Amino acid sequence: MITFGPVSSRRLGKSLGINNIISPKVCSYGCIYCQVGETVKKSIKRETFFQPELIDKKVEQHLKQLNRDNFPDYLTFVSNGEPTLDKNLRTAIKLLKKQGIPVAVITNASLMMLESVREDLFLADWVSIKIDAGDNKTWQVINRPCPDLDFEGILTGIGIFSKEFGGILCTETMLVDGINDSVENVSNISEFIKKINPHKAYLSIPIRPPTFKSVKPPVAEVVTRAWQIFNNKHIKTELLTGFEGTDTGYTGNIYEDILNITAVHPLREDSMMELLLKNNADFQVVDSLIKQRLIKKVLYNNNKYYLREYHLHI
């Protein structure tokens, strides 16, 4: 299936998914946490999958079937593999833009050293790039790249892209327990991300069945620590832990407000107290959410934080 959705996402609102890579999965990476299974064909060769005209036609047909109130905010390339392996990506984006809906691409950024890939992505309105490692060794372990790829070359390509791209650039970092979640790993990753100055950096965790069963999300304390490391570098950072909380999240309902905010970032106890006070509520609300296992209290740097409690969907 070339199109699917629309699906709701905090990052993109309503997004109509486009899979421009033919099954079985073709990707330049074989990430240990991949949710679409083991990479069948690991490649960095750009090739033709679907004709761009077919992609455009399928999107048009899909849009015609949707009610006005279910119309997508974005047409999003989120593929069964790596979307920039499609050498007709530029033409596909050009055609799709005629639909009058912004185009987003979620890429692993592994082909960013190629000028042709950067130029294709310049046409998109929103691009998310994967940055799971700040050093070659960790990159090999977590992303299991095609042997022809060069870590430094990718970072250079991302750097060039970030300077020239006129749209919204975001990063996504998947934190995996014991693989890339140490202070050193997260500091290296954040150091690089700070340089490219994204609109937002997202920290995600593997909550759906990964390719390797041994892959686990870090504990809440470690996720909080990672968020703090990013935050201390003044990087606008949000958590993606499977909850669709809103950024500001003030609904007037204290329960919902706490759930919305803690889905996006850890809430320090003094901010929690302020929020309760503003809503004429007391600490029983927090106790009740902890009892229901909807939020969790974690300690970091002698401060108490509250965070949405996440569970594995196995």
Ligand code: SF4
């Ligand atoms: S880059 Fe994406 S599709 Fe490719 S292996 Fe990693 S998670 Fe899976």
